[in-house]
Amino acid sequence: MEKCHQCGGLIKKVVGSVTLEGITINDLVFEECQQCHEQYFDEKTSIFI
Numbered sequence: 001m002e003k004c005h006q007c008g009g010l011i012k013k014v015v016g017s018v019t020l021e022g023i024t025i026n027d028l029v030f031e032e033c034q035q036c037h038e039q040y041f042d043e044k045t046s047i048f049i
């Protein structure tokens with residue numbers, strides 16, 4: 001299990017919608033810190049965005 005780079009909290013995989021630069025993407029799988037809610041995206045998602 002990876003840990004958050006910001007706070008060292010646990011990162012959990014979640015499915016949800018994300019809004020980036022005014023564009024909303026639904027049903028996106030990403031990882032979110034349970035402590036500070038920092039969101040992490042994998043490389044494929046980053047390219048897509």
Ligand SMILES: [Zn+2]
Nearest residue numbers: 004007033036
């Ligand atoms: Zn965190």
